Amino acid sequence: MGADHERTEAMPPRPRRRRGRGGPAAALIVVVAAAGAALVAVNSTGLLDGNAGPTSSAAALPPATATVTRETLNETADADGELGYGPVTTAVARRPGTITWLPDSGATVTRGRPLYRLDARPVTLMYGDTPAYRDLKIGVEGQDVENLERNLSKLGYDGFTVDDEYTWDTAEAVMRWQDDRGLDETGVVELGRVVFAPGKVRVESLDAEEGQPAAPGQKVLTYTGTSKVVTVQLEAEDQRMAKKGAKVDVTLPDGKSVDGEVTEVATVVVPGEGQNAEPETRVEALVTIGDAKATRGLDKAAVDVTFIASQREDVLTVPVVALVALQEGGFGLEVVENGRSRYLGVETGLFAGGRVEVTGDGLTEGMTVGMPR
DSSP states (O other): OOHHHHHHOOOOOOOOOOTTTTTTTTTTEEETTTTEHHHEOOOOOOSSSOOOOBSSSSOOSSSSEEEEEEEEEEEEEEEEEEEESOEEEEEOSSOOEEEOOOOTOOEEEOOTEEEEEEEEEEEEEEEEOOHHHSOOTTTBBEEEEEHHHHHHHHHTTTOOSSSSBBOOOHHHHHHHHHHHHHHHHHOOOTSSSEEEEESOOOEEEEETTTTTOOOOOOOEEEEOOSOOOEEEEEGGGGGGGOOOOOOOEEEESSSSSSEEEEEEEEEEEEEETTTOOOOOOOOOOOOEESSSGGTTTTTTTEEEEEOOOOOOOOEEEEEEOOEEEOTTTTEEEEEEEEEEEEEEEEEEEEETTTTEEEEEOOOOOOEEEEEEE
């Protein structure tokens, strides 16, 4: 029920609860619809009773009670997710030659190690967010130069300043690196000699075979990151739930629930289902799992991800079934104090997890309110 009900008067007409089979015919019945938490007060004729006179107390104490609590109320939404290693990237040949070595599927490749070999010479993995797209040589400037210099420094080749400018000092370090890897000592890193990836990679699959000729643009292998993540695709209108840094719950195939956090959000276009179907725009979120041990033994699996759709912090709440419908409209609570009870008009806010946000004049944390048995 929404939060737009008008606030009732301080002394609203009293609704009456049926106390058991055989009660008065005019007694009011509070009906709670579980799906929408809707409440309706009716008399024995099935109509709202608008003629009852106002009173400040109930005829008898309620059969059960609950306490008004102050808490953060979360409305959640579930989505299907897939546990794996995240997005798959394809490594393509940028130079002609013959593929002479490939790693095994599932192998991990780290900085400075060959991703594959072409004509017996390594195509080396280095870390960086900018893909390799040109020859790197003296006079070239850019983020790809900084990526190269940072990797050379980490690998023990120094004598230059790590910046975005390729200098003679950089070229000298490159020649030492080339010598150690059996490459021609040119001081130029040719396009196709290194592959930049955000970090160490896991080989997902092989698209070529050893001994096969390679041409520029030909697929060689695919790779992913090495950390397990959950990939979730949401409808475009649900993007508000998948904010970077948002906390989520992930339910694994064995039923165990673990904490997760949204680390990346991107808009993707997926093909439509069926012939001539239009493609759909969706939101893809990557979720990292806090307890990596919980996914041990699971390479790929279907999981459930629970997002927080709406949140209300530091609000007064009661069980939804504690609401009573007032004869003149709106909702109230039966407040129990000193062995007596009275009705207090309230406005409702967020409904979530069987509880509802409530506000009203005189309503305070710790109050005792009536409940049906």
